[in-house]
Amino acid sequence: MDVENRTNRGLHTFNEEDEGGGDIENDAKELPLLGKRRNTTSQIAIVGANVCPIESLDYEIAENELFKQDWRSRNKVQIFQYIVLKWAFALIIGLLTGLVGVFSNIAVENISGFQMLLIYDLMRKHQYYTAFAVYAGCNIVLAAAAAALCAFIAPEAAGSGIPEVKAYLNGIDAHSILAPSTLFVKIFGSILGVSAGFVVGKEGPMVHTGGSRKYHLTWTWLRYFKNDRDRRDLITCGAAAGVAAAFRAPVGGVLFALEEVASWWRSALLWRTFFTTAVVAMVLRAFMEFCATGKCGLFGQGGLIMYDVSSEKVQYSGPEVLAVIILGIIGGIFGALYNYLVDKVLRTYSIINGYVTCIPCPTDIAVSCPNTDETGNYKSFQCPPGYYNDIASLFLSTNDDAIRNLFSASIEKEFRISTLALFFSAVYCLGIITYGIAIPSGLFIPVILAGAGYGRLLGRLFRPISKLDTGLFALLGAASFLGGTMRMTVSMCVILLELTNDLLLLPLVMLVLLISKTVADNFNKGVYDQIVKLKGLPYMEAHAEPYMRTLVARDVISGPLVTFLGIEKVGNILHALRTTGHNGFPVIDEPPFSDAPELCGLVLRSHLLVLLKGKIFSKERVPAGQEILRRFAVFDFAKAGSGKGVKLEDLDIEEEEMEMYVDLHPITNASPYTVVETMSLAKAAILFRQLGLRHMCVVPKSLGVRHTLSQLPSSLFDVCG
Amino acid sequence: MDVENRTNRGLHTFNEEDEGGGDIENDAKELPLLGKRRNTTSQIAIVGANVCPIESLDYEIAENELFKQDWRSRNKVQIFQYIVLKWAFALIIGLLTGLVGVFSNIAVENISGFQMLLIYDLMRKHQYYTAFAVYAGCNIVLAAAAAALCAFIAPEAAGSGIPEVKAYLNGIDAHSILAPSTLFVKIFGSILGVSAGFVVGKEGPMVHTGGSRKYHLTWTWLRYFKNDRDRRDLITCGAAAGVAAAFRAPVGGVLFALEEVASWWRSALLWRTFFTTAVVAMVLRAFMEFCATGKCGLFGQGGLIMYDVSSEKVQYSGPEVLAVIILGIIGGIFGALYNYLVDKVLRTYSIINGYVTCIPCPTDIAVSCPNTDETGNYKSFQCPPGYYNDIASLFLSTNDDAIRNLFSASIEKEFRISTLALFFSAVYCLGIITYGIAIPSGLFIPVILAGAGYGRLLGRLFRPISKLDTGLFALLGAASFLGGTMRMTVSMCVILLELTNDLLLLPLVMLVLLISKTVADNFNKGVYDQIVKLKGLPYMEAHAEPYMRTLVARDVISGPLVTFLGIEKVGNILHALRTTGHNGFPVIDEPPFSDAPELCGLVLRSHLLVLLKGKIFSKERVPAGQEILRRFAVFDFAKAGSGKGVKLEDLDIEEEEMEMYVDLHPITNASPYTVVETMSLAKAAILFRQLGLRHMCVVPKSLGVRHTLSQLPSSLFDVCG
Structure with a gap:
């Protein structure tokens, strides 16, 4: 048998015992995709079981002849245009995200502010049942509106959005997770949800807001x-x-x-990311x-620092550090438990009832107590003058205000231990339950709220x-919960720093984050990783699994590997496209177009479809590259x-x-x-x-006879075919 | 001609015209390194001109049989031991760096503090000439000591150290840049240099302190x-x-x-890095x-925030932002100029003389003026009571104090415009000049100092x-200089935030950094990149150069490629090691040990030397893998x-x-x-x-005849052979 044929056969299937018999060779030449031999090694089962219907993304540059021709011909104006556009997009994303953030904040503050004013008004008139009915009614309407938006327009908008963005950047394009309708529902749904008093954050939807810009990119002048x-x-x-806006x-x-x-x-x-967030900050x-100046209703009193806790010089030594370490350990356990419960989405409702008592106002404070408006720390609720209701101070406010109350220093006994315990358990449970219901929501704020209470x-x-x-303990508690659920360190540190403007606490915050993350890592993975897994989005870790070391x-x-010749019969290509779901096919050049069979490169399904639509076919097996390039x-x-x-x-x-031939060379990625x-x-x-690939070719180590060229299985690397 | 031979020849040299003639084949078999054909393509010259004598590092795991055997046999105790050690090292690095930081600070504060006290004492007695002589004498002695340390013990310690660490992490191991003697000189030299009043920072040496830990790793129990x-x-x-400690x-x-x-x-x-810096912060x-409590002499009054500028609410609108933009643009230009001048190391000394006048103390300040000790903002120098000397306030203090003075808010007219202009130009020039002299020094503090003055x-x-x-303008000026010289954004933002504890300025700092970096990028590269290049350290950029797209x-x-057979003659290996400087050699298996010539893997020079020293040779060409593994x-x-x-x-x-044979398979990296x-x-x-490689094999695309296997040239990828 001559080498060429054996090589050709080897290209299509790899099989240890496949020594003799050139019978497969002709088949392969006629219809490469019908190579009959299959890989019989058992290891396929180990990594090849998890097949999914989601398209994966291709971050590799397809360096084919068309690309090279274009690259050579790009002049300075076009390169400049590309750079300007790139930065312009970063600017637009920053501006729009900043505006959406402002709008969302104004909307939430005003909707819930109006609602609270109404309720206080009714309570001042001692119409408690009416007040309750209005409170419940408003919230039900708001929540129902949020849920309806979600259910009827974009079911994908439910939840945080961060896991989806994470999966997208890992290389998965799940259908419509970043579509404009999803964005719309995200923004309005989260406003309604937060206003309804749900224990949800708005940072998830905000992340989405930034991300969705990609769908505007279908105009022709944005071809780059x-x-x-x-x-x-x-x-x-x-x-x-x-995140910057939220x-x-x-x-x-x-x-x-x-x-x-x-x-x-x-x-x-x-x-570039820094530029974008700088724009957001400036907006x-x-x-x-x-x-x-008061022109935005109830918004804008927080300032750039959301929960400013900057205080006098913090003193701490042995006992404080010990207390902080214990706090970190427990926080880590609670964080891991939170992840576990979110994962299970426990639908047990804890009922909060009764427990309404009034507390005498402290005498040594500057603000009025009880507050005369809806923004203060000392809510009157049903209490007589000179008393305030501490439960109301926590529950009857927006999430942001509750966090600010919990972080507030100097008045130690403002909240009773039992109030804090009740608030903590309620928020902890409500946060878990709410995340499971179908409204757009974030995880940060619930976690911070529960952590601050704890x-x-x-x-x-x-x-x-x-x-x-x-108050500082509340901040550290929030840090420990964040460390325990999100498992981030540096970014969490900076976010907390930027949220609270308290740099002197930094060593303690770092300590707490270290401990709680370490403790929680022993139980389960970070909450976003869990949700990615729960949603069935494939995710490729940065490290290799141990079993991979023992396999090659x-x-x-x-197998069988589906390949094309450099100049291939149209029928063969169509058959391969119809009968397989692969998105990439190796292209092999054979004599007389090369001295010997050689790997020409890889051709993509989408490129093949465009090329076939152009119908530049020839009756004979001759090169037609120039025609195609023209x-x-x-x-x-x-x-x-997507879908276009x-x-x-x-x-x-x-x-x-x-029966005609088409030249694949111009669209073959030669690298x-x-x-x-x-x-x-x-x-x-x-x-x-590391390189963000969608396809990878496995080439033979043999430098003489018995050559193989195969693709890794779609389930492992080419994530979804 | 049969395939096997042609393939074998092709393995050793690649040559387009090399069609006929099997004459080279025997040569190659006998002594593979003597393949006579050379690659004649002209492109070698393009990327192959820059050959350097510095060893490069190998971040790839050599997955040979020994590794695999060890990997399989590692039990849980060993894995646990490895993890514990890893974190223990991070802890030790954090502790030691923190301690060195404290020690260095205490030493500088006390040495220059003592010196200043002496001078004030003399001036109070109106012995101005003696005071000057003491001032100059002290500084000359300190500077000479620093220079002597450098010159006689470790010349490598001169300069910042950051470029060297950067080059190391990019894959270059220049001789002794991280040796213990260098570390010693770095620490003491920088203390002496800073004390001598040089405009140098101490962060470079600090980076080094952390880095040098690697040299302690030669004990056997640290084998992992x-x-x-x-x-x-x-x-x-x-x-x-x-950086955290500095x-x-x-x-x-x-x-x-x-x-x-x-x-x-x-x-x-x-x-892990976060953990280390958290330890530093806590130390x-x-x-x-x-x-x-005053037990460390003059150290410790700064607190964790070095230059605390946190002030009342900052108000800014149109004109302020415009001013800040102009500041950013000019700062960027000055930063680029700084880089240019450091690059040229202009040795022009500007003489500061005369210009000593006294300014009446402001009446509305709480501190005493002039100061009675050496730490205050209002230096008396030669002035009568009730007056202070503003030049002395800037020059006659440690760099840290000068920065604190410049950042200090609320007293606008403390420094006259002419003083500031003089100080700025002096510091700008001195910083550039000092960096060129042979003492350990950092770049941050000089740049911050000049920027703050500006x-x-x-x-x-x-x-x-x-x-x-x-004062805030001074901070923004420092930011603009840092952006213009270092070209960092996010880390600079956080460092400035942590240095000054002023979060409200963050949007303006971001704006200034954006502008100054953008402006400066039009002129030249960042200062560390320039120094890396100046020192002749090879550096591989993360992006590909445009010309690379047109080459394959x-x-x-x-050529010629030097390869070994799987079981190779000892003489051949020795000859190859002697006559070439390569650190990696491809290993080819040939019949009868494989069905056909095939790429077995890559073997490293250092591994070959150890194997040859073990002398497990055999008279016949037979496998001896088990013996070697045992x-x-x-x-x-x-x-x-290094050197061991x-x-x-x-x-x-x-x-x-x-004439005997040695089996290379157990030490061949099969991947x-x-x-x-x-x-x-x-x-x-x-x-x-991306993968931090030292060697990369180029394999043939041809799947039949005419195979090639070559290494990329040492100058481009395998950076130094």
Whole structure:
């Protein structure tokens, strides 16, 4: 047998015993996709079981002839245009996210403010039942509106949105998770939800707001951005902008995107993300300056620091540090438990009833007690003058106000221990339950709220041994819960710093985050990772699993491999596209177009569809590259918006055209990433993840006869075919 | 001709015209390194010109049989031991860096404090000439001591140290840049230098302090850390700890390591770095608490916030923002100019003379004026009671005090415009000049000092249009200089935040950083990049150069390729080691040990030397893998400390042993990273950089005859052979 044929056969299937018999060779030549031999190694089962219907993204540059021609021909004006557009988009994302943040804040403050005013008014007239009916009615209407928006317009908008963005940046494009309708529902649904008094945050929807900008990118003059790489950059910027707007924490936003969301990072992106969040910060700052004059209703009194706790010099030593360590450990356990419960979405409702008593106002405070309006710390509720209701102070306020109350220093006994315990358990449970219902929501605020309650409670209990202020304990409690659920460190530190403006506590916050994350890591994974898994979104970890070290790439290749010749019969291509779900096919050049069979590169399904639609076919097996380069531009092959590309059904190929040939060279990516078949699976996986690949070719280590070229199985690396 | 031979030849050289002639084949078989054909493509010259004598590091895991055997046999105790050690090292680095930071601070404060006290004493007695002589004498002695330390013990210690650490983490191990003697000189030299009143920072040496921990890793029980990967992690932690200790900015330290220093990053490392800097923060905090009681002499009054400028609510609108934008633009230009001048190391000394006048003390201040001790803002110098000397207030203090003075708000006219202009130009020039002299020094403090002077000057000039405090202008000026020289954004933001504790200025700081970096980027590169280049340290950028897109890997491979057979003659190996400087050699299996010639993997020079020293040779070409696996453990091949590994001269091979055979399979890394010869050079470079490789094999795209396997040239990827 001559080498060429054996090589050709080897290209299509890999099989240890496949020594003799050239019978398969002709089949393969005629219809490469029908190679009959299958890989019989058992390891396929290990990593090849999890097949999913979600498309994956392709962050690799397809360096085909069209791309190269375009790259060479790009002049300085076009390059300048590209750079300007890139920064313009970052600017627009920053501006819009900032505006949405302001709008959302104003809306929430005014809706719930109006509601509270109404209730206080009724209670002042001692119409308690009417007040309750109005309170319940308002909230039911608001919640129902939020749920209806979600249910009828965009069911995908329920929940935080951060796990979806995280999955997108890891390389998964689940249908419509970033569609404009989802964005609309996210914004209005979260406003209604927060106003209804739900224990939800609004940072998740904000992240989304930034991210959704990608769907505007279908105009032709934006052709340079029609690829997954540039969209990924924009969405990363959007995620950072979202967190920056939600917490007024621009640097924290950048770090959140870096630490939690982005699978892939480079310093140029850091710089652009920083620009975006700086724009957000300036927009927020400008509106706050404007609103401070009272023109925005009840908004704008918080300032840039949401929960300013900057206080006199903090003193701490042995006992305080010990108390903080205990706080961190318990916080970590509670955080892990939170994740566990969110994961199970326990639908047990805890009923809060009775327990309404009035507390005499402290005499040594500057503000009026009980408060005459709805913003103060001392709610009157049903109490006589000179008394205030501490439960109402916590429950009958927006989440932001409750957090501010809990962080507030100097008045230690403002909240009773039993009140704090009740509030903590209620918020802890409500947060878990609410996250499961179908409204757009965030996780940060509920966690901060529960953590602050827990911290203040513990601060009260530690009073005998620690002199640290209970307000600071509340802050540390929030940090411990955040560490226990989110498992972020640096970004959490900066976000807390930016939220509270208390730099002197930094060493303690770092200590608490370290401890609570370490403790919680022993129980389960971070909450976003859990939700990603729960939603069935595939996620590729940055590290290799231990079992991968004992396997090599050859062990997990799936067969039969479907390949094309450099100049292939139209019928063969159509058959392959119809009968398989693969998105990439290796292209092999054979004599007389090369001296020997050789790997020409990889061709993508979407590119094949566009090429077939162009119908540049020839009767003979001859090169037609020049014709194709003349007729097509690289942007004809740019990635279209979802659902807008050429589909298989759109093709209208005549019977006689099926027997004609098409030249695949111009659209073949001549630089696919490859590994040798003996490469350990662990290293191959790291390569795959580090470079954000969708396809990877496995090439033979043999340099003589018996060659193999295979793709890794779709389930492991090419995540969804 | 049969395939096998042609393939074999192709393995050793790649040459387009090399069609006929099997004459080279026997040569190659006998002595593979003597393949006569050379790659004649002209592109080698393009990327192959820059050859350097510095060793590069190997961050790849050598997955050979020994590694795999060890990996399989590691039990839970060993894995636990490894993890505990990893964290223990992070803890030790944090503790030591914190202690060195405290020690260095105490030493500087006390040395210069004592000196100042002496001078004031003399001046109070009107012995001005004696005072000057003491001042000059002290400084000359201190400076000479610093220079002598440098010159006689460790010349490598001169300068900042950050560029060296940056180069190390990029993959370059320049001789002794991180040796213990360098560390010693760094610490004491920088103390002497700062005390001598030089305009130098101490953060560079601090970074070094953290980094040098790697040299303690030569004990046997630390066998798990004897590889470049784990050392890289430790040095990254050390760099973060250094910045954290120098500026008391733990989060800023993490981000500095992330943004500026590390070429390679993963979230697990973020977490460990965070831990290290948290330890540093706690050590510093503990000592400050201790020193606040006055037990450390003149140290400890600064607190955790070095230059606390937190002030009343900052108001700014149109004119202020405009002023800040102008400040940013000018700052960027000055920053770029600074880089340019540092690069040229202009040795022009500007003489400061005369210009001593006394200013009446302001009447509305709480502190005494002139100060009775040496720490205050209002230096008396030669002035009568009730007057103070503003030049002395800036020059006659440690750098930290000068910065604090410049940032100090509320007293606008404390420094005259002419004083500020003089101070700015002097510090700007002195900083540039001092950096060039041979003492250990940092760049941060000089840049902050010059920037603060510039900012305060501009603040005075903008007085008519902007109501922003001049102290805040000084802070923004420092930010603009830092942005213009260092070109960092996020980490600079956090470091400034942690230095000054002023969160409300954050939007303005972000704006200034954005503008100054953008402006300066038009002129030149960041100062650390420039110094790396100036020192001749090779540095591989994260992005590919444009010309790389038009080349493929095949274009830059160098020949002749030196390869070994799986079981190779000892003489051949020795000859190859002697005649080449390569650190990695491809291993090819040939019949009868495989069905056909195939790529077995890559073997490292250091591993070959250890194997040859073991002398497990056989008279016949037979496998001896089991014997080798029995006789060696994986740690015998672990990377030794510099200068401690087996050297070629250490080998004592007898004449008859030269004709014997040695089995290379157990030490061959069977999973080398490979690219196909048609891979575009740009993508190959990105792969190389992203994965931190030292060697990369180029394999043939041809799947039949005419196979090639080559290494990329040492100058481009395998940076120094």
